[in-house]
Amino acid sequence: MIDAHTRRARRKDARPSELLSAALDLFVEKGYAATRVEEVASLAGVSKGTLFLYFPSKEELFKAVVREHISGHFASWSEEIEHFEGSSQDMLRDCLKSWWENIGATKASGIPKLMMSEARNFPELGAFYQQEVIQPGSALIARILQRGITRGEFRPMDLKYGVYMVMAPLLFLAMWTHSLDACCGPQARIEPDKYLAAQLDMLLYGFGAGHPPQAPANLSNSE
Structure with a gap:
């Protein structure tokens, strides 16, 4: 049985991918200017602070989306x-x-x-x-x-x-x-x-x- 610590570790490892997926959805739907990082974080199920741990700005988040996809x-x-x-x-x-x-x-x-x-x-x-x-x-x-x-x-x-x-x-x-x-x-x-x-x-x-x-x-x- 997977313990809580292992589940949290797996969840943490998955966060960058989840954030990039959420960001792609919103960038395509709303455009770059209209997309707010708070929306990306919310769609990915994390806080804005957590998003900034992985991507220090909206610009860097967008660049990561382009590189990923x-x-x-x-x-x-x-x-x-x-x-x-x-x-x-x-x-x-x-x-x-x-x-x-x-x-x-x-x-x-x-x-x-x-x-x-x-x-x-x-x-x-x-x-x-x-x-x-x-x-x-x-x-x-x-x-x-x-x-x-x-x-x-x-x-x-x-x-x-x-x-x-x-x-x-x-x-x-x-x-x-x-x-x-x-x-x-x-x-x-x-x-x-x-x-x-x-x-x-x-x-x-x-x-x-x-x-x-x-x-x-x-x-x-x-x-």
Whole structure:
């Protein structure tokens, strides 16, 4: 039989995870500015003082949420890319699938929407998100695209904007899921599997080695 001391120790060990889960729920539901640490503590079933034992500020709590639910995946994804043996098309397909399963289909997909709407008011968080999520995530996608180019599976491209072309549909899906999809009924609903399959088809058609390279038009010079 587990004694009271052991139960308290287990409860203490679980608190950081419980606090991060509660914080994710509230940040996604209310946004960063409107979420109060007292609410996070209450939802997690602890006092505000207990929360501050683990996370000294709301900013540090938010950073921990991002690391736990988003950037914490990057190391394993990097390892998968390093040892992937299939085609670069299959690698890109796995990339979209893994993003959806680990982030898009979870409550963590509300974090990109939060950053898009609030980063300007909290530039220090915007800089953190850029360094912790955008840059390493972009680097992983760039590795996939460069692999495809090197192997002759993708045509040469400007990698910076190739990365954006992969990221943009994922960001759109996350924002749509936490905005219009949640309030406009079935007619506004996007089926993620079909959407990502369509996006992958468009990406591979555009990246395909069988299409002649052509520099994209510079819109700023168009007449």
